[in-house]
Amino acid sequence: MTDDDRALDDDVHARLTTEEDACGAALRQLWTYLDRELTPDDEEELRDHLAGCPPCLAEYSIDVVLKDIVRRSCREEAPAGLRVRIRQTLLDVRADGV
Ligand SMILES: [Zn+2]
Numbered sequence: 001m002t003d004d005d006r007a008l009d010d011d012v013h014a015r016l017t018t019e020e021d022a023c024g025a026a027l028r029q030l031w032t033y034l035d036r037e038l039t040p041d042d043e044e045e046l047r048d049h050l051a052g053c054p055p056c057l058a059e060y061s062i063d064v065v066l067k068d069i070v071r072r073s074c075r076e077e078a079p080a081g082l083r084v085r086i087r088q089t090l091l092d093v094r095a096d097g098v
Helices: 003-034 040-051 054-072 082-097
Strands: none
Touching (some): 003 040, 003 054, 040 054, 054 082
16 A cells, blocks of 8 residues: 555545544434524524434434324324334335435
């Protein structure tokens, strides 16, 4: 491996790390956003991120569906683990589809 290759690797790693941080922050804000509890500035930032980041947009779609299911549930208490189970199912479907 030449020095140039190594420099390139570092660049890619730095970029991925930065993206990962941005995605992590975006995903942490997702449920707050869905609850409409973000500030307008944060909301705009999150929307900008989703527009340019397909993985986060997919995650957003899953969470929208989840939230809808939870909201429509007539039960006083959703069964423990229901959210986790639905989420895993949706992720599996997504993984199969790609
Ligand atoms: Zn992202």
